[in-house]
Amino acid sequence: MNIPSLKKRLQLSRFFSGEKTIVTPITLNQRRVFILPTHRGLNFALLTALLLLIAFVYNNNLIYLLAFLLSSVFFITILHTYRSLAGLVLQEGQAKAVFAGEAAGFDIHINNPLTIDRQYLHIVLEEGQYLSVKALSNVTVTLYSATQKRGWHTAGTVTLSSTYPLGLFRAWSPIRFNLKTLVYPKPSALELPFPEVPSEQAQQGFSLKEGDEFHGLKSYEPGDPIKHIYWKAFAKGQGLFSKQFGGENSAQIWLDYNYAPGHDTEERLSQMCRWVIDAERLGLAFGFSLPGLKLPPDSGLLHTRKCLEALALF
Amino acid sequence: MNIAQNKNILIFLLASIGLIVFPHIANIPISFFIFFYFLLGWRFISIWKPTWLPNKLLVFLLTALGIALYYSEFQGIFGRDAGTRLFITALGLKLMEIKTGRDLYLITYLAFIVAASQFLYEQSLLMGAYILFVSCVLLATLVTINSSKPEALVALKTAGLIIVQSLPMAVILFVFVPRLEAPKWALFNEPRQTKMGLPDSMEPGSISDLGMSDELVFRVKFKGALPPPRQRYWRGPVLSYTDGKKWSQVSNMRFGRYLDKLVLKGQPYQYTLLMEPQNRPWVFALDMPAEFSQTLRRNAHYQLITQENPNIRAEYSLTSYTDYNTGYLTRTELKDTTQLPSPPSSKIDQLVKQLHGFDSPQEQFIQQLLNHFRKEDFHYTLTPPLMEENPIETFLFETRRGFCSHYAAAFVYLMRAAHIPARVVTGYQGGELNQTGDFLEIRQADAHAWAEVWLEHKGWVRFDPTAAIAPERIERGIDTDQLVPGGAISYAPTSAAAQEALNWLKQTRQLWSTIDYKWQRWVINYDNKNQASFLSSLGIADIKTMVYWMVGTIAAITALLSWILLYQKQKTIDPIMRTYNRFCKKLAKRGLIRGNSEGAKDFAARANQTLPEHASTINHITALFIKLRYGKNARPEDLALFNRRVGKFKI
Incomplete structure (x- = not known):
């Protein structure tokens, strides 16, 4: 696997649409997993700041200690949230051809090779669904993508995310699989007899x-x-x-x-x-x-x- | 499913909130307490009966009730009490309206604030442990919200793990984050329940039962050796003025600047003194305090006075000398310390004469008087008879029973009758040595009164008439263990078994008070002064080094935690697969990458083509792998051999 250059690494698009399509399977590592605090996480930081203020005004060391404890919890949750995705191996599965207007289903196999349970993962293509992957096990999910036109249909980026354990941070990994399927024309609603050929x-x-x-x-x-x-x-x-x-x-x-x-x-x-x-x-x-x-x-x-x-x- | 309706999450959240508010029972009016638990109980029942939840109108009415309650006990908008009540009421009302996951978070955050407010009332070690536990439960609530299947035990374990991992970093932050001295806003000066300290006057005749408590007054830790027990006098207010019954301080202290230079001799005693909160600004230093911090001042009676709020537990670094000379006597002192309400009666005059008070050197007279106390029928008791009229005479000639105040008062009175300048000094004497922590604990029961006499060339000299009558009181102190239950003093142990039990009790108590002392000193009282001295003992002098240290230790902890959390994964896969992956990795260096669907045999065949010189090794390893992973009768030796072969395999 070639490692992208620094310039590529800093491209904003990586955060949302993931890296270039790569031959599967994909192992989630520090290059593919992004973490940012959620709204709840920011509010938690606000709570910590408020506690620090109370501690300062009252000169209360135990409130200081509690505030420091909560800020450490905040910090350490980054590692825990990262861990909820890290190491997962994702692989695209079979996709069946569909008629235009139907939703194309893509199978994604998620393999958890480690001994930790993965809780409450959220996987989104166009619509999201929640799943958990037990330690050392596999799960296959089918993601649907709506089709409109006949021809080759390529599904966009699959995003796997998790806010486990505290919901203060969201770790996500945008993955551009090669999700491609053939879309047949939409069958006409008219039931005409077969043509009479001369x-x-x-x-x-x-x-x-x-x-x-x-x-x-x-x-x-x-x-x-x-x-x-x-x-x-x-x-x-x-x-x-x-x-x-x-x-x-x-x-x-x-x-x-x-x-x-x-x-x-x-x-x-x-x-x-x-x-x-x-x-x-x-x-x-x-x-x-x-x-x-x-x-x-x-x-x-x-x-x-x-x-x-x-x-x-x- | 909406997580805000998940039973397990709600039960967990409500239980933890019930735990958090509970210790506030002592701090908020009972009406708030009942209101809150009423709402909590209502919400709890509604988990199973969702139709019982209040509708919008009812929530509005409840809110109005809460506001009314808040105003009925109105204590201002700011401040500890008002704030605590506001948050508790808000928390209770918010419980009635849990609709989304956001509400759950808001409630959890509010609960953290209520938990913190607990520390404004109590800062004991036990409370700290309790709040830590409660925080763990609150975090576990967050874990359940973010789990697929909320399970209480698993969530608690996860939350506990996160807290344990966070603690080292929290401690580092606690130690290093600079403490700023908050401005003393009058707004936040809370009245505290201060313990009764030493009174500023004494009236021995009017007390028939000296109530003694084992309440802690202060603790002292010496840098070097401890002074001998008979030198452990902790100086408090000096009482010079008397009306014959009552002794009190003189208000005029302006003579302080005319005092002679204090001459200190002998060994200095360096110590730190941790005063418990009290209502008077007195700091009971070892007689005679010589060096003290800026916030303290020594008044004309050589007593230390703090300029800070005595309501807050404070620590002082002091140096005292037990050998000293105060020099000459000022005119004001002479007037103050020979003052008598009326000329002494003939009986008193006769006693002074009998003890050669007028015709022998002063020190001889003092010895005579002390001998008089010792030889005559004087008794030391904590429950003396009342002496309403002429307490000095009644004590000296009739009852002859009393405690330190009686003896000190009578002694000083007789000195003044002989025209010798003398005054009563109150304070504490002795203190119990905590063996485990090697510090002295001075309790309320150690309160004492003694006398000071001004002698030519010696200055003010301490004489303790109580020592003459009950020397063991001075040498050993009052045994508070035995005092408290019985109410009477006992110096002799009752029986061996009882003594042993008492010793055991005493040791346990000493251990606990050592822990408590350390907690008070290093955690509760870790202010900017203590921080500066602690950090400088680590060799950290300026803020820059401090920041380096903090960032460095935090980075080290983060690295360690990342390793623990993220690296362990490799160890945990199937050992056979792990070794085989290592083998594949070695081959990958030569461009041989095993395809996803490529079997071990096919891969080996392909490898043999590229590396014919290693064919036998590759085949052997592959055969072992197949045997171990798919074979029926693989033995443990095979795994060892397999590991060895892969380990030695080099290309």
């Missing part, structure tokens, strides 16, 4: 509708619809097979961008997304066509995901 394409061997006619068996490949699995053979212990339907006469769908209704690109993509989801739900095989991309008809999760990714990044 006959030139049908002549090429693809029909509009998938046939119900049983065509044959092929060995199962990941991504084949579950309802096409030939369970009888599986029950007999002959392995997994998928039923194939269609053939010359069976109908197939061809989802084409050019035939998607909509006023602009986004609306069209949204409609395309809707079709892809519907087709997947019905377990249909479908071809997929965007300007500059053509995917032959297929079915299954893998195919669907390829289509959705293409839509997201179009």
Whole structure:
């Protein structure tokens, strides 16, 4: 790990948005944890000052002693608050793709390699949540970030903070993980029928509708619809097979961008997304066509995901 | 969940507040006390019955009641009593309105102020310990507010730990932070309950029972050897004027500047004297005080008077000489100290004549008189009969029972009858030596009266007629242990077992009073003078060195604490993993960094490619690691071997 130069260290942005994105895992150390007194801490300092004043006016040594004790407590709390974060190891986890408008969830694994319990940690991405990490244990939290547009979505800075033990100081560590996930277009709310693609394409061997006619068996490949699995053979212990339907006469769908209704690109993509989801739900095989991309008809999760990714990044 | 409604936190907070206010029972009017605990009890019940909490109107009415109460006992806005009441009332009322975490903090801070106000009333060691404990509970309340699961015991432990870690720094600050002398604002001069000191006059005939208390008056610590018991006379007011019954001080002290030069001889005694608060500005120095601080002055009767408020416990550094000569007698002194209300009666004249008062040297006459007291049927008692009329004659010729005042008065009267200048000196005599602390404790029961006679070439000379009649009173002092329960003086122990028990009691008491003395001297009375002398004994003379010292020690403590708090973590991980991490670190120096998901075997294989010359060692270490961490039958010897191999591994 390279150590930043002094100039970089003094940049104000470090305090709020953390250092540059770094490959995880991140161990919280003195370079990443910042501490400042809270409002309550400042009031505590005020209380100490008031006690000192009383001690001065009355020449009372025991009140002096109490005031000094409280100021030492104030001071030592800095160390304790720092300790409530120091040594934690944070690592980003998997992030699932979402549709635009949904909140993207990012898993963060927090590992506590030390023998002290971590109390009342506050972790914030866009909304905060509280958690505790017992000594020598792991906790995974899911943080959500709202998405608006399709494409790559990058979540901002994750801030882990704690005011343990006395609430006089807040230690925080802004961490810029590489929190990235793909956002698919928002599926259109309209339930339109699948597009009717002109006959030139049908002549090429693809029909509009998938046939119900049983065509044959092929060995199962990941991504084949579950309802096409030939369970009888599986029950007999002959392995997994998928039923194939269609053939010359069976109908197939061809989802084409050019035939998607909509006023602009986004609306069209949204409609395309809707079709892809519907087709997947019905377990249909479908071809997929965007300007500059053509995917032959297929079915299954893998195919669907390829289509959705293409839509997201179009 | 709102932390302000968390039961555990509230119970904790309310309990600690109940503890804090409780010792104030002696300091605030009972109406405040009841009002406060009424509110506290109400709030306590409301933890389980939230609907019982007062609504806005009721809170307003309670506040009005609190203000009314405050005004009914109005004592001004500033000052100790008013301030304490104000904070306690505010604390009670705030309890009824806990809505957010902020309110909890406000209450805790108020409680700290109330805790501190306790010290304005009492500064004993026990009170200090109590407030320390209470502060710990208050901090624990803050810990519960900032914990996920408020647990009383864990919070107390954490708070206790923080306090223990803070104490050294607090002590350093206490020692080094300069004490400024606060201006004596009249506003803050509180009337204190002062103990009854020595009276400024005496009337022996009118007292039939000398009430004696074991209340402490002052303590003395000598730098070197202690003066012998028969020299331990602590000089107080000098009573020259008499009306035949009552003896009092003369008001005219202007002759002071005509006094002869005081000649001091023999060994000087250096000591520090810690006066308890009293209502008169008298400082009871060892006869004869020679050197004293600026704040003291010696009046024409050689008595030390302080110019500061005697209500505050104060410490003085003094030097006295027990051997001295006051020189010639001034005219005023002669007039004052031969004064008699009326010519002595014929009976008195006859007694003086019989003791050769008129025809022998003065000192011979004094010896004759003391012998007279000793040989005739005179008794020393603390419960003499009343002598309303002609107390001197009644005492000398009829009752012949009395305590020091009777003897001193009669002695001085007879001297004056023989035209010898004489006066009564009051003060304290003796004192109990605290063996553990090696200091003298002078209590109220040690109050004494003796006589001073002016002799040619010798000046004022002390004579103690009480010593003639009851020498053990002077040599041993009054045994206050036995005096207090029984009321009578006893010099002889009763039985061996009882004596042993008494000794044990005495030792315990002495130990306690030693601790108390040190507490008073080093903590309560650590003012700018004491601080300066203590710091200069450490070799710290100026403020710059002091700041260096303070910053230096605080930095050292911080470093130590940081190490304790933050460094221990490495020790605590699994020992096998720790050693393996060390091994990985050594390899990392050669650019071999183990990936997150890289197994030990894969890593070893990769390392072997880069460092073929170390392959066997790397393989052995890896095999040991796998055996220890994942194997079924790892033995303790393997761990030792593993540690050794990693320790010796060098690349």
